Amino acid sequence: MIYFDNSATTKPYAAALETYTKVASHYFANPSSLHKFGQKVRELHEEARKQIATLMSARTEEIIFTSGGTESNNLAIKGIAHAYQNRGKHLITTQVEHPSVKNVMQELEQNGFSVTYLPVTETGQIRLEDLKKALRKDTILVSIMHVNNEVGAVQPIQEVADLLAETEMPLFHVDNVQGFAKMELDLVKIDAMSISGHKLHGLRGTGVLYKKNKLNLQPEMLGGGQELGLRSGTENTAGIVALAKAMRLSLEDFQKKVSNLTNLRDFLLAEISKLDGVTIHTDAASSAPQIICFSVKKQRGEVLVHALEEKEVFVSTTSACSSRAKLESSTLHAMKVPENQATGAIRLSLSYENTSYEAEQFIGILKDILQKINEVVK
Ligand SMILES: Cc1ncc(COP(=O)(O)O)c(C=O)c1O
Structure with a gap:
C-alpha cells in the first residue's frame, strides 16, 4: 500500500x-x-x-x-x-x-x-x-x-x-x-x-x-x-x-524530516509535471513540503482517486471534506483555476514515513493509469 x-x-x-x-x-x-x-x-x-x-x-x-x-x-x-x-x-x-x-x-x-x-x-x-x-x-x-x-x-x-x-x-x-x-x-x-x-x-x-x-x-x-x-x-x-x-x-530531527519530505515532494513534482495533460497547482517555492495538488486534462479527480485505489494507492481529491461533498475545491476557485481543471484535481499529501521507493512506484502506477485512460479517450 x-x-x-x-x-x-x-x-x-x-x-x-x-x-x-x-x-x-x-x-x-x-x-x-x-x-x-x-x-x-x-x-x-x-x-x-x-x-x-x-x-x-x-x-x-x-x-x-x-x-x-x-x-x-x-x-x-x-x-x-x-x-x-x-x-x-x-x-x-x-x-x-x-x-x-x-x-x-x-x-x-x-x-x-x-x-x-x-x-x-x-x-x-x-x-x-x-x-x-x-x-x-x-x-x-x-x-x-x-x-x-x-x-x-x-x-x-x-x-x-x-x-x-x-x-x-x-x-x-x-x-x-x-x-x-x-x-x-x-x-x-x-x-x-x-x-x-x-x-x-x-x-x-x-x-x-x-x-x-x-x-x-x-x-x-x-x-x-x-x-x-x-x-x-x-x-x-x-x-x-x-x-x-x-x-x-x-x-525530533525536524530539519532532517522536513528536508526528506521536500526532496520527496520535489521528485514527485518533477516527474508528474513531465506527464502529458497534467497541470500542477502547487507552487513549490511558496508551499509546505508535504502537499502536491495537480489535475489531469479532461479527467475528474474521483476517477483518478479510484483508479489509484485499485492499485492500493490512497490519495484524495483536493480535501477529504470537499471530496465527500463533491464540491469544487474552494482554494482552486479562489486561485482562479478554471472549473474544468479544478474538478479534476487530486492531492498527494506525504508524511515523514513515506519513502523514495514509494514515490518511484507511484510515478510508475500513475503513468500506467494515464496511458490507459488516454487509450480509452482515443
Ligand atoms: C487546515 C485545516 N484546518 C482544520 C482542520 C480540521 O481538523 P480536525 O480534522 O482535527 O477537526 C483540517 C482538517 O483537515 C485542516 O486541514
Whole structure:
C-alpha cells in the first residue's frame, strides 16, 4: 500500500498508540476526582500540558486541550468574537480557509458580525496590501491559516503578525493544523493557534488551542469547567498524553524530516509535471513540503482517486471534506483555476514515513493509469 493521504489523517505512531493504551488501561480515573488515583491522572494530564508548552515555547496555562482542529478553530473564532464584540464586530479571514473556519465565519455573519474574506494570488497567498486595506477600527480578529490543506500554499504569517502587533487590536488566530511540525512558526505575535493530533501521527479526538495568556475567550462548551473553564467535559487524558508523545516525535530531527519530505515532494513534482495533460497547482517555492495538488486534462479527480485505489494507492481529491461533498475545491476557485481543471484535481499529501521507493512506484502506477485512460479517450 502507498498512503499519500496524510493531510486527511496520519497513521498514529506506534509509540503514541502504546502510550494511549498504557494510560487508558492503567490510569483511567477521572482527573477531577479527589482521590489519589484521580490525582495521579491529573498529574499525567498536567505533565502532558507542560511538555507540549515546552515544545511550543509557550506557557502551560496557554495550552487548552480540545478534540481537534475543528474544535480549536471554533473555540478560537467564536470565543474571541463573543468575548470582544463590545470592541467591534468586524472579522477578517481568507477565501481559502478550511470549513471549520469558513463556516464559523458565515454563522457569525448571520449573527450580526461582518466578515471580509481576503482573495489570494494565483499561487494561493493573500496580499498584505489587501489585509491593510481591509483593516478597520472595529476589526477584532484576523484568522488566517498557515498551510492550506488543498494545495499546500503557505501564508505570510510572520508578516501579518508583525503588522497586527503594531496595535492592540485586532487579535490574530492561526489555523496551523497542516503546518505544525512541517513549517516553523514563531508564536510571539500570535494570539491563538489551532493544532490537530491526528494530522501529526497522534490520535483522533485530540487537539490543542494555544491561547495567549492575556486573551479572553468565551467558552463554547459549558459544564464542569475543565481546561481552565474554556472547554468543559471529562478530559481525554490517554489521548492527550499520546498527543504530547506524537508532538515530541514529530519535532525530533525536524530539519532532517522536513528536508526528506521536500526532496520527496520535489521528485514527485518533477516527474508528474513531465506527464502529458497534467497541470500542477502547487507552487513549490511558496508551499509546505508535504502537499502536491495537480489535475489531469479532461479527467475528474474521483476517477483518478479510484483508479489509484485499485492499485492500493490512497490519495484524495483536493480535501477529504470537499471530496465527500463533491464540491469544487474552494482554494482552486479562489486561485482562479478554471472549473474544468479544478474538478479534476487530486492531492498527494506525504508524511515523514513515506519513502523514495514509494514515490518511484507511484510515478510508475500513475503513468500506467494515464496511458490507459488516454487509450480509452482515443
Ligand atoms: C487546515 C485545516 N484546518 C482544520 C482542520 C480540521 O481538523 P480536525 O480534522 O482535527 O477537526 C483540517 C482538517 O483537515 C485542516 O486541514
